[in-house]
Amino acid sequence: MNKINKFKRILIQSILLLVMVIFWGCERDNFQKLDERNWQLAWSDEFNGTAGQLPDAAKWKFDLGTGQDGWGNSELQSYTNSPANVSLDGDGNLLITAIREGNFTSARIKTQGLFAQKYGRFEARLKTPYGPGLWPAFWMLGENIETTPWPQCGEIDIMELRGQEPHIIHGTLHGPGYSGGNPITKSYALVNDRFDTDFHIYAIEWDKDKIDFFVDDYLYQRIERSDVPGEWVYDQPFFILLNVAVGGNYVGFPTAQTPFPQKMIIDYVRVYQEVK
Amino acid sequence: MKTNILIILMKYIPIGILVLLFMGCERELSDLKPATFPDTPEVFIDGFSAGLNYAAFGGSVPTAFDVDTKETYNNSKASMRIDVPNAGDPRGAYAGGVYFTGVGRDLSGYNVLTFWAKASESAVIDVVGFGNDLGASKYQATISGLQVSTNWKKYYIPLPNSSVLTAERGMFFYSTGPVDGKGYSFWIDEVKFENLGTIAHPQFTIFNGEDKVETTFIGVTQKITGLTAIYNLPEGVNQSVNAASAYFTFTSSNESIATVNEAGEVSVAGGPGSAEITAMVGDAATLGSLTLQSIGNFQQAPLPVHAADDVISIFSNAYTNVPVNYYNGYWAPYQTTLSADFEVNGDQILQYIDFNFVGIEFSSPTVDATAMTHLHLDIYIPNTLAADAQLKIELVNEGAASSATYIVNIPVSESKKWIGLDLPFSEFTGLGSTAKLMQIIFVNENNMISGFYADNIYFYSNGTPPPPGGEPAVAAPTPTHPAANVISVFSDAYTAIPGTDLNPPWGQATVVTTVQIQGNNTLKYAGLNYQGIQLGASQNVSSMVFLHLDFWTANSTVLNIYLISPGPVETPYSLTVPTSGWTSIDIPLSSFAPVSLSDVIQLKFEGNGDIYLDNIYFRKN
Numbered sequence: 001m002n003k004i005n006k007f008k009r010i011l012i013q014s015i016l017l018l019v020m021v022i023f024w025g026c027e028r029d030n031f032q033k034l035d036e037r038n039w040q041l042a043w044s045d046e047f048n049g050t051a052g053q054l055p056d057a058a059k060w061k062f063d064l065g066t067g068q069d070g071w072g073n074s075e076l077q078s079y080t081n082s083p084a085n086v087s088l089d090g091d092g093n094l095l096i097t098a099i100r101e102g103n104f105t106s107a108r109i110k111t112q113g114l115f116a117q118k119y120g121r122f123e124a125r126l127k128t129p130y131g132p133g134l135w136p137a138f139w140m141l142g143e144n145i146e147t148t149p150w151p152q153c154g155e156i157d158i159m160e161l162r163g164q165e166p167h168i169i170h171g172t173l174h175g176p177g178y179s180g181g182n183p184i185t186k187s188y189a190l191v192n193d194r195f196d197t198d199f200h201i202y203a204i205e206w207d208k209d210k211i212d213f214f215v216d217d218y219l220y221q222r223i224e225r226s227d228v229p230g231e232w233v234y235d236q237p238f239f240i241l242l243n244v245a246v247g248g249n250y251v252g253f254p255t256a257q258t259p260f261p262q263k264m265i266i267d268y269v270r271v272y273q274e275v276k
Numbered sequence: 277m278k279t280n281i282l283i284i285l286m287k288y289i290p291i292g293i294l295v296l297l298f299m300g301c302e303r304e305l306s307d308l309k310p311a312t313f314p315d316t317p318e319v320f321i322d323g324f325s326a327g328l329n330y331a332a333f334g335g336s337v338p339t340a341f342d343v344d345t346k347e348t349y350n351n352s353k354a355s356m357r358i359d360v361p362n363a364g365d366p367r368g369a370y371a372g373g374v375y376f377t378g379v380g381r382d383l384s385g386y387n388v389l390t391f392w393a394k395a396s397e398s399a400v401i402d403v404v405g406f407g408n409d410l411g412a413s414k415y416q417a418t419i420s421g422l423q424v425s426t427n428w429k430k431y432y433i434p435l436p437n438s439s440v441l442t443a444e445r446g447m448f449f450y451s452t453g454p455v456d457g458k459g460y461s462f463w464i465d466e467v468k469f470e471n472l473g474t475i476a477h478p479q480f481t482i483f484n485g486e487d488k489v490e491t492t493f494i495g496v497t498q499k500i501t502g503l504t505a506i507y508n509l510p511e512g513v514n515q516s517v518n519a520a521s522a523y524f525t526f527t528s529s530n531e532s533i534a535t536v537n538e539a540g541e542v543s544v545a546g547g548p549g550s551a552e553i554t555a556m557v558g559d560a561a562t563l564g565s566l567t568l569q570s571i572g573n574f575q576q577a578p579l580p581v582h583a584a585d586d587v588i589s590i591f592s593n594a595y596t597n598v599p600v601n602y603y604n605g606y607w608a609p610y611q612t613t614l615s616a617d618f619e620v621n622g623d624q625i626l627q628y629i630d631f632n633f634v635g636i637e638f639s640s641p642t643v644d645a646t647a648m649t650h651l652h653l654d655i656y657i658p659n660t661l662a663a664d665a666q667l668k669i670e671l672v673n674e675g676a677a678s679s680a681t682y683i684v685n686i687p688v689s690e691s692k693k694w695i696g697l698d699l700p701f702s703e704f705t706g707l708g709s710t711a712k713l714m715q716i717i718f719v720n721e722n723n724m725i726s727g728f729y730a731d732n733i734y735f736y737s738n739g740t741p742p743p744p745g746g747e748p749a750v751a752a753p754t755p756t757h758p759a760a761n762v763i764s765v766f767s768d769a770y771t772a773i774p775g776t777d778l779n780p781p782w783g784q785a786t787v788v789t790t791v792q793i794q795g796n797n798t799l800k801y802a803g804l805n806y807q808g809i810q811l812g813a814s815q816n817v818s819s820m821v822f823l824h825l826d827f828w829t830a831n832s833t834v835l836n837i838y839l840i841s842p843g844p845v846e847t848p849y850s851l852t853v854p855t856s857g858w859t860s861i862d863i864p865l866s867s868f869a870p871v872s873l874s875d876v877i878q879l880k881f882e883g884n885g886d887i888y889l890d891n892i893y894f895r896k897n
């Protein structure tokens with residue numbers, strides 16, 4: 001009996017320690033209570049292909065040039081569809097490369113007219129560029145933007161980063177009454193690490209009631225219908241954009257010390273629908 | 277028995293879990309290393325960390341460093357204050373010193389040295405770094421030109437490859453001088469080694485990342501330069517660190533052609549053939565390389581043939597050289613030319629690389645080459661020329677308004693061989709005097725020459741032309757015009773305009789003397805570039821018809837005389853030189869139009885050589 005008791009005590013100690021190990025871990029607290037979802041892949045691009053190829057024309061279109069007033073933000077780059085600025089790397093990734101050659105060139109691709117979806121999980125696995133004045137983004141716009149101008153069409157920024165803060169990403173909603181310098185936004189920072197040294201997964205999960213923002217499946221922001229000071233314009237399909245901007249109101253100008261070229265390396269973009 | 281075993285097993289499970297706990301997610305391999313030296317990260321937090329000492333650099337102000345309790349980062353107890361001296365401070369010319377430990381520290385678990393700094397004014401600290409142990413400083417790493425402001429800011433000196441820093445004694449050092457002659461103070465606080473995940477994207481370079489290709493010979497040695505480690509700092513900007521060669525391992529692709537040692541010294545051992553020198557830092561390749569194309573045995577420049585007595589040598593092993601200030605002035609900010617001089621079999625060779633322009637100076641003292649006739653130099657262009665090249669050679673005489681130039685055309689076929697140049701002074705455009713030569717400048721006139729070797733740079737006399745100091749054997753002819761018809765500037769025959777200055781200070785190089793020729797006062801211009809005469813008062817010579825002049829020169833090739841009225845309005849008149857004996861000339865004053873003849877204030881001579889003048893006067897018909 002004694003021996004068995006002792007055995008039990010040791011076992012309990014061991015289990016306790018094991019539990020403590022799990023809880024202390026080295027990661028941030030991972031125990032978020034989230035609803036179980038049954039996600040089914042609806043659309044994706046894994047960016048498999050030969051090095052130097054442009055992204056699949058059946059999935060992506062290009063925004064080209066300097067837009068109006070630097071795409072509305074006094075951005076400095078001119079977008080091209082040159083493989084130097086946007087192409088597959090042959091290792092299953094898409095590279096969007098910002099280049100300084102006197103002026104700046106870069107690329108912005110979008111699924112507008114090819115794919116849009118209402119609700120679901122939208123995610124990308126990517127490694128950001130870095131350096132003052134670099135502004136990479138993985139984001140979405142309402143499909144009705146042609147008929148319903150921004151910000152009424154709505155904008156969901158799943159990941160934005162200012163290159164001078166390579167350890168912080170931002171998730172944001174722009175809509176009527178809460179856009180430009182006054183959006184609904186939250187930041188997520190890494191401790192003693194940065195987003196440009198490894199791949200991370202950026203995602204939103206979006207339904208009729210709310211939009212949840214994730215980094216590496218950690219929920220850092222939930223925006224519900226009632227959190228939005230203006231109209232909730234997120235009950236229609238949105239299309240996806242990926243780009244690397246240089247300069248502009250959001251990020252400031254690159255400096256002489258900003259290293260170029262700068263690459264955003266995208267492993268995949270996947271879109272899921274919930275199956276009830 | 278089985279239960280016992282079970283118990284023993286169970287006893288160890290918690291320990292196993294504890295070990296797991298400790299190993300956790302930290303780095304693994306380095307945890308298992310035996311720590312021979314302490315891995316204390318702190319250098320200076322609120323005072324000297326354990327075992328830390330300070331020593332000032334020689335020539336620096338010994339008291340420049342002090343511990344300050346008033347101005348500190350984040351209201352901590354103390355900071356390090358450095359007082360940079362004013363220029364001319366008798367205690368020392370700069371502030372510089374080393375913080376070191378007696379016993380080494382194991383820094384292999386860190387990747388960056390960080391500190392906070394501010395200054396009394398915006399300033400640039402010349403050098404900060406670590407790895408200076410007042411000895412071999414094997415692993416020295418520095419940042420040049422650290423910009424500091426009046427606000428506290430955190431600074432980072434990434435460790436180029438910390439795995440080798442297992443017993444480092446050099447914790448921190450600095451060295452900086454006054455800004456525009458004025459001293460200032462700066463403060464440094466919270467100096468410590470850290471292991472930051474926000475220091476990213478390491479890159480290493482040799483030759484600053486350049487892939488260099490050079491033609492070379494057996495016996496040539498050179499050192500690998502441009503050793504840097506570049507890291508991206510937490511704010512996204514790159515920081516370049518100058519890293520000692522010990523962080524690098526160098527390799528030659530062909531040891532029979534070229535070898536490289538641990539210190540990064542490259543020696544060409546064989547040829548013809550080529551070898552590529554590359555480097556690694558730990559497991560990381562570096563940017564930059566040196567491809568040496570050896571053409572085998574060194575071709576010596578031809579031995580100079582001129583007798584030492586006829587030579588003033590600037591750079592040659594065949595003669596005794598005059599004192600030379602430098603063979604490369606590194607003239608900021610536009611010069612790119614670097615020197616990579618080398619020695620083969622006792623013969624020193626100048627090598628200029630990344631050539632745009634470069635100057636050799638010999639100004640203390642200047643060189644009197646008036647007895648010389650030519651500039652000689654041997655040059656060798658080691659790389660293939662893409663097109664015919666133009667090398668501009670400039671001679672600078674002290675005080676000259678501009679340098680004299682000669683452009684050498686070098687056909688494509690002349691690369692990779694010694695080219696002997698013998699350039700007569702008389703063909704240098706704009707060369708006035710050679711009495712005070714002080715610089716030779718090479719200019720890459722059409723940008724075709726990436727670099728060249730130079731040897732046997734000297735001035736020589738080819739023996740024939742000018743007995744430079746040659747002097748008239750007889751006096752100038754005595755004038756015969758009645759004094760009443762004359763306004764005299766310089767002559768023993770007439771009374772000159774009172775107060776006339778024969779050597780006004782106009783910045784000229786000409787040496788002016790009055791010499792006696794057969795008892796006759798004669799004006800001598802030695803090493804003329806230009807020379808003025810300031811009349812004692814403005815002269816109305818409108819009633820005069822000629823300017824009379826006697827002149828004599830054996831070596832001048834250009835000589836102009838000017839009349840000057842206020843404005844200045846000046847007009848030259850060309851005199852035929854050299855002369856054979858005295859030339860007497862009456863220049864019609866109308867030749868000097870539009871100079872105002874009612875208000876003549878000055879005369880001026882321009883040209884070259886040594887000139888004798890007499891009987892300068894205005895006269896009526």
